Amino acid sequence: MTVVRVRVVVDGVVQGVGFRPHAHRLATELGLDGFVGNGSGSVFAEVEGAEDAVAQFLERLELDAPPLARVTGLHAERLPPSSADASASSLQGTRGGFAIVASQADRGAQRFVAPDAAVCPRCLAELFDPGNRRYRHPFISCSDCGPRFTIVRSLPYDRATTSMAGFELCAACRVEYGDPRDRRFHAETISCSDCGPQLSFEDASGVVLTGSDRAIAACQAVIRDGGIVAVKGLGGYHLVCDARDDDALARLRRAKHRPHKPVAVMVRDVDDARSLAEL
Ligand SMILES: [Zn+2]
Ligand SMILES: [Zn+2]
Structure with a gap:
């Protein structure tokens, strides 16, 4: 098996739209090691694994992008495998898995902020489901919907750079935020009636x-x-x-x-x- 390592930078509306969780799910599904993070306006990622899996990753990263994402550029650069590259410290600590890493401000990036998005059908169903813990929570949102442009203060896009910064996630929301199978995985605007804003x-x-x-x-x-x-x-x-x-x-x-x-x-x-x- 030929192991390849690729660094990729994705430009466009890629922050606040669930792009990092998308990359995480894709890499995990394809058995790739590496990481993904937000730059100033872009998303950067590094993946390493079987050549055909890496090729699939690059193709599907754009093809299967989340609904609110608009990819305007995808630049991939092949790097030596980390085993042969003493300077590949960036992959250290993520061996055997794929991680969402801290945002990094970079210069010269094009900056697009995702627009606010109307509540999605799944959030709407939860909003009116008495058995759901977000039943009638007015600030319901997920990776596919909710405020973005209106509440973002600066990039890279993180909860800390939005007006949600003052609302610390409760334990239940934190579980969703940290679960790659959850549609609120790394969704920065989420809250519930226990931890979010109130009317x-x-x-x-x-x-x-x-x-x-x-x-x-x-x-x-x-x-x-x-x-x-x-x-x-x-x-x-x-x-x-x-x-x-x-x-x-x-x-x-x-x-x-x-x-x-x-x-x-x-x-x-x-x-x-x-x-x-x-x-
Ligand atoms: Zn939603
Ligand atoms: Zn909560």
Whole structure:
């Protein structure tokens, strides 16, 4: 068996999209040793193993990339096998396995930050599953979804460089973060209701209610009573009122200086939308 060792640098939208876990799974599946990490804007990896397995790794690294990733360049460089290279200290400590290593700032890299992504179908299913530990957790996310651009402060992309830095993972979240078979493996934005941010509600007089359930209940009450709620989302605030309440809508239009322009209407699902409009 010919053993080869390759260093690869991947450019594009490759941070915050589950690319390192993807490389980890792929290398493990193919029986390769090595490591992967985030550079300033790229992902770097080194793999060593059977020649055909390394070739497959390089091919599938881009081909099977996670849904949010956009690979714009993949540069592979062949290195001498670590057994013949006294300077191959980088592979030391990862012999017999594949590791996600600490991020390294590098210069000259192109920097792309992944955009925020809407909640994915799997997170959505968990959100409404009473048996799931993230049931009704408003900040649910995984490698395939959640905020990125809005919360990142600098690159390389790590939890410490996002606004999630202040929320230390609880034991259960840490297990998911460290499990290569979990879709939250090394997902930097994850949290649960035990360790993540909570919603809060502030009324017009400045009184603050904390706790996600209480905040949502307070919003519902305001909307039901014909009021307007400013909901802070990822990209800013949106103003919400009951679209069936003409007085509330008139106040909203006055507040937004939008006497005629159409406003967006939220409905539960497509069937509800059909009851209001022709689709
Ligand atoms: Zn998700
Ligand atoms: Zn947690």
